[in-house]
Amino acid sequence: MTTVGDLGEFGLIARLTAALPPHGGVVLGVGDDAALLDVGNATRLLVATCDAQVEGTHFRLTSATPEEIGRRVLAVNLSDIAAMGGIPQFALISLLVPLDMDVAVLDGIYAGLRAEATQFGVAIVGGNVARSERLVLDITLLGSVARAGALRRDGAHAGDALLVTGTLGAAAAGLRLLEDPTLAARLAAWDCQPLLAAQRTPVPRVAAGQWLARHGATAALDVSDGLAADLAHLCAASGVGAVVQAAALPISVATKAVAMELGVVPEDLALFGGEDYELLFTVPAEIADELAENMLAEIEIPVTVIGHIQAEGGLELARMGQKVPLAPKGWDHLRATHTTE
Amino acid sequence: MTTVGDLGEFGLIARLTAALPPHGGVVLGVGDDAALLDVGNATRLLVATCDAQVEGTHFRLTSATPEEIGRRVLAVNLSDIAAMGGIPQFALISLLVPLDMDVAVLDGIYAGLRAEATQFGVAIVGGNVARSERLVLDITLLGSVARAGALRRDGAHAGDALLVTGTLGAAAAGLRLLEDPTLAARLAAWDCQPLLAAQRTPVPRVAAGQWLARHGATAALDVSDGLAADLAHLCAASGVGAVVQAAALPISVATKAVAMELGVVPEDLALFGGEDYELLFTVPAEIADELAENMLAEIEIPVTVIGHIQAEGGLELARMGQKVPLAPKGWDHLRATHTTE
Numbered sequence: 001m002t003t004v005g006d007l008g009e010f011g012l013i014a015r016l017t018a019a020l021p022p023h024g025g026v027v028l029g030v031g032d033d034a035a036l037l038d039v040g041n042a043t044r045l046l047v048a049t050c051d052a053q054v055e056g057t058h059f060r061l062t063s064a065t066p067e068e069i070g071r072r073v074l075a076v077n078l079s080d081i082a083a084m085g086g087i088p089q090f091a092l093i094s095l096l097v098p099l100d101m102d103v104a105v106l107d108g109i110y111a112g113l114r115a116e117a118t119q120f121g122v123a124i125v126g127g128n129v130a131r132s133e134r135l136v137l138d139i140t141l142l143g144s145v146a147r148a149g150a151l152r153r154d155g156a157h158a159g160d161a162l163l164v165t166g167t168l169g170a171a172a173a174g175l176r177l178l179e180d181p182t183l184a185a186r187l188a189a190w191d192c193q194p195l196l197a198a199q200r201t202p203v204p205r206v207a208a209g210q211w212l213a214r215h216g217a218t219a220a221l222d223v224s225d226g227l228a229a230d231l232a233h234l235c236a237a238s239g240v241g242a243v244v245q246a247a248a249l250p251i252s253v254a255t256k257a258v259a260m261e262l263g264v265v266p267e268d269l270a271l272f273g274g275e276d277y278e279l280l281f282t283v284p285a286e287i288a289d290e291l292a293e294n295m296l297a298e299i300e301i302p303v304t305v306i307g308h309i310q311a312e313g314g315l316e317l318a319r320m321g322q323k324v325p326l327a328p329k330g331w332d333h334l335r336a337t338h339t340t341e
Numbered sequence: 342m343t344t345v346g347d348l349g350e351f352g353l354i355a356r357l358t359a360a361l362p363p364h365g366g367v368v369l370g371v372g373d374d375a376a377l378l379d380v381g382n383a384t385r386l387l388v389a390t391c392d393a394q395v396e397g398t399h400f401r402l403t404s405a406t407p408e409e410i411g412r413r414v415l416a417v418n419l420s421d422i423a424a425m426g427g428i429p430q431f432a433l434i435s436l437l438v439p440l441d442m443d444v445a446v447l448d449g450i451y452a453g454l455r456a457e458a459t460q461f462g463v464a465i466v467g468g469n470v471a472r473s474e475r476l477v478l479d480i481t482l483l484g485s486v487a488r489a490g491a492l493r494r495d496g497a498h499a500g501d502a503l504l505v506t507g508t509l510g511a512a513a514a515g516l517r518l519l520e521d522p523t524l525a526a527r528l529a530a531w532d533c534q535p536l537l538a539a540q541r542t543p544v545p546r547v548a549a550g551q552w553l554a555r556h557g558a559t560a561a562l563d564v565s566d567g568l569a570a571d572l573a574h575l576c577a578a579s580g581v582g583a584v585v586q587a588a589a590l591p592i593s594v595a596t597k598a599v600a601m602e603l604g605v606v607p608e609d610l611a612l613f614g615g616e617d618y619e620l621l622f623t624v625p626a627e628i629a630d631e632l633a634e635n636m637l638a639e640i641e642i643p644v645t646v647i648g649h650i651q652a653e654g655g656l657e658l659a660r661m662g663q664k665v666p667l668a669p670k671g672w673d674h675l676r677a678t679h680t681t682e
Contacts, residue, residue, distance in 0.1 A: 001443050001444075001445070002443070002444045002445070003440065003441050003442060003443060003444065004438050004439065004440055004441070004442045004444055004447070004472075005440035005441065006444070007444055009470055012438075012444070012447070012470055013468075013470060015444070015448070016436075016447065016448075016451045017465070017468075019455065020455070020464070020465050021455075021459060021464075023430075023431075023462075023463075023464030023466075025430055025431065025464065026431070026464045026466055029464065029465075029466045029467070030465070030466065030467055030468070034467065035431070035433070035466035035467045037430075037431055037466060037483070039380050039381075039382055039385075039387055039430075039483075039485065040380075040382035040383075040384075040385055040485070041380055041381035041382055042381075043381075044380075044381055046380055046387070046483075048431065048433060048466060048467055048481075048483065049433070049467060050433040050434075050435050050467060050468060050469060050479075050481055051435075051469050052435040052437060052469055052471050052479065053471070054437065054471050054472070054473060057471060057472065058471070089364075089366055089378075089380075090364075090366065090367070090376070090378055090389065092376070092389060092390070092391040092481055093391075094391050094392075094393040094435070094479045095357075096393060096395065096437075096477060097345050097353075098345065099344065099345055099346035100344050100345070100346065101344060101345045102342050102343070102344060103343045103344065103345055103347075103348060103353070103356070104342070104343070106345065106353070106357065107356070107357075110357045114360065114361070114362075118362060121364075122364075123361070123362075123364030123366065123367045123370065124358070124361050124370075124371070125364075125367055125370045125371065125376035125378060125389060126370070126371055126375065126376045126389055126390060126391060127354075127358075127371070127391060128391060128392050128393055129350055129353055129354060130393050130394070130395050130398060130399070131345075131395070131398065132395060132473075132475070132477070133474050133475065134473070134474065136437065136473070136477070138391075138393065138435045138479045140389075140391055140433055140481035142378070142387075142389065142483075144380065144381070
């Protein structure tokens with residue numbers, strides 16, 4: 001017998017979605033951050049994504065407030081719409097809930113959901129409830145994107161520059177702080193706070209995605225499983241390889257301080273940490289520097305060139321003039337561990 | 342402390358969706374079988390619904406094949422699109438799965454999902470997987486409906502005739518057969534088979550919904566919680582009451598045979614059984630009989646006039662010239678019992 005755990009997340013998805021027949025309305029189906037669907041709008045496509053988050057696996061009621069959890073479950077879906085360059089519009093929420101759960105906790109979670117939805121212009125238009133041993137929030141998010149302008153994973157070309165918004169590794173550092181209070185006690189509160197916020201209430205890069213869709217990004221996805229794993233997804237979809245410059249990785253001094261306390265290389269948090277919900281994207285090399293300047297100037301989002309795309313497959317990490325293979329390690333939700341695909 | 346179980350399904354939904362702000366794109370939000378959304382198509386609206394089904398609560402791996410379970414989880418969502426008069430188009434599937442589950446079971450469930458999707462012209466365009474103690478399939482289904490033609494719960498008027506497609510109570514009778522093998526042994530296999538099929542693989546009334554949207558139905562919903570409970574939903578949305586003629590309820594002889602073996606009144610299975618996934622709808626009284634004839638002739642779906650709408654609130658059951666109050670009992674997923682709202 002082969003179990004779900006034997007296959008792992010990506011093996012299972014590949015197996016279950018292998019035989020899907022074509023359909024006239026599907027512009028882009030399973031395999032990107034969101035689907036692109038033709039719903040009869042002359043200029044725009046529907047963008048659709050869903051993501052289930054399970055108490056104890058994706059969030060803990062003990063390490064964030066109900067409001068923070070509510071914001072986060074929607075933010076994770078907003079990040080997928082952002083990664084397509086889309087405008088988020090409508091959410092459906094499936095709630096699986098233990099019968100003995102205090103309704104006040106759910107009130108808080110929904111207050112957070114509504115606040116995040118309102119901030120990003122999203123209407124909650126449907127849902128359902130059922131009972132379950134553990135709290136699960138499964139959100140389907142719908143939005144729209146210009147027919148010609150959607151960001152996809154499969155558009156990167158050899159020679160393109162590789163960029164990322166914001167910083168990397170902060171959410172992973174924040175998770176370590178939540179898991180080990182003695183670690184937090186060895187750092188200043190003002191250094192811990194932004195790392196905890198990155199873990200508890202990530203800010204989806206919705207404005208950045210829309211900006212990139214208008215300014216010539218060739219491929220994009222959001223960094224949810226970890227930079228290395230997600231870069232591997234982008235390269236696989238585009239049929240290319242990539243080189244990451246270790247020294248260029250945008251890592252905050254607070255994240256570096258956590259890494260130092262943990263005795264790990266800061267790059268490891270940035271490359272394999274996951275849950276950053278930043279956008280990883282490619283642009284033609286000749287416009288990369290100017291685009292980064294303009295993005296900061298126009299929408300106040302810092303962007304860093306961290307490497308480039310190459311024709312040969314595989315990922316490499318360049319450090320002090322040497323290139324070494326970069327393992328596409330990432331988080332596998334069905335193995336509950338970091339795995340190499 | 343107030344728990345989720347204290348509030349019940351409908352109390353919880355009302356509480357969590359009470360404060361939703363208006364949004365320009367939402368033509369119809371929470372409260373009907375599906376949401377109606379303006380996505381920039383000049384003539385049509387997007388129809389969106391989601392429904393999570395939990396192993397042990399909504400289906401059992403021991404009483405249906407994996408293929409049947411796959412068909413059923415999609416059929417339940419198709420029924421919601423049918424109840425709006427919509428054409429189903431796209432599905433997103435969230436899968437929560439135990440790590441030790443045999444992948445062959447999932448292969449079977451997805452084979453059933455794909456077969457049902459293919460039959461109804463639906464493309465599976467996205468999804469996600471996460472681990473969980475119990476198998477959960479949460480499906481979001483998207484479709485379209487003519488802007489002016491959507492069936493809704495809130496359009497019934499005093500004097501309208503009340504009709505239902507197909508028969509009532511068969512799924513409930515099938516459930517009793519599954520729960521008690523000695524009951525099945527007392528009946529003929531050919532009488533059990535259609536009842537078991539009604540429970541395991543209900544056929545969503547997609548063609549009927551589209552036909553009704555074109556032929557002047559004033560209100561509609563699908564019978565998922567049970568006729569009495571769902572009729573109460575329709576009446577509450579429309580601000581009316583209703584009278585059901587007990588003698589007119591369409592109950593198959595096989596369902597009656599099960600009721601007799603159980604020692605219950607057949608009407609009870611029809612009124613309170615649930616999971617029929619038939620369409621309950623209203624039309625102006627003067628066209629009711631002709632509409633029923635035409636529906637049978639044109640799309641081969643039997644329809645029965647079972648009562649009428651009245652201005653006064655409340656449900657009544659008319660039996661042998663007497664009217665008695667009809668309790669709006671139905672299934673509450675958070676109480677796991679039949680309750681009166």
